Amino acid sequence: MLAPCIILLLVLQAQANPNYFQQRFAQTDRNRDNKISLKEYMDSLQFYDRNNDGRTTLSEWVSQMTRKANIPIDVSSLIFYVLDSDGNYLLNYVDKREVFKVMDFNDDGFVSREEFNTYWEQMKISVYRQLHRTRRSPDQDEVQN
DSSP: OOOOOSTTSHHHHHHHOTTHHHHHHHHHOTTOSSEEOHHHHHHHHGGGOTTOSSOEEHHHHHHHHHHHSOOOHHHHHHHHHHHOTTOSSEEOHHHHHHHHHHHOTTOSSSEEHHHHHHHHHHHHHHHHHHHHHHHOOHHHHHHHO
């Protein structure tokens, strides 16, 4: 169900900086009306599309996430796969629009600060759970069974 956005710098940086979600929201809300429109959201994601072809590859994504946000490759990759709603290994308009729709809990066509924070808290939990599963050794799995 969880699918980004400002894409995720959020997951790890929010731990170190409790105001990170607020800062990301403010950077995306360009007109300062306390809600994010689809256009504002789409514009905020262009940073990841290094060759400006309208699609973000895994390589582009990981490059930006690791270099600019200092997020480990495995975390960056996992976030990418969560966001790739159609499973075509590209983040395109369809994926980005789908994430926006998921964040817009009340279907009013905008993402409020509360919706934004709720979405990213859920994303953070989802990513950490998945990382915990993938980083677990086979011996740990046997002990739990």
